[in-house]
Amino acid sequence: MVEVLFFIGGCIISWLIAHFYYHRSSKIIPEWAKGIVENLPTQQPTEDELLQLFQEHLDSGEIEVNPLLNRVACPKCGESAKNFKEEVYGGDSVTIVVFTCPICGWSEDAQA
């Protein structure tokens, strides 16, 4: 579980830096990320600081990691993974869950 969190944290951090830190003023920030972005220090934060911020928001329940996709947001539009629509398919031996973004229509399936 700890490794998974670190992996996710690493992905989120790279993504946050790329998408928000350097383009802070020119991007539309998704609702779920506002808390994080507003708390970013004016100097580039260290990875430890970002991990800590991310963990705080995870703990607060503002961010939810989708356990099947390992995502917190839509990769296309940034919509929170909490709002993904879920459709479940499958039979006795296998279950496939299709997650669809309600905003842009992006979708990905995962085996449950």
Ligand SMILES: [Zn+2]
């Ligand atoms: Zn989307």
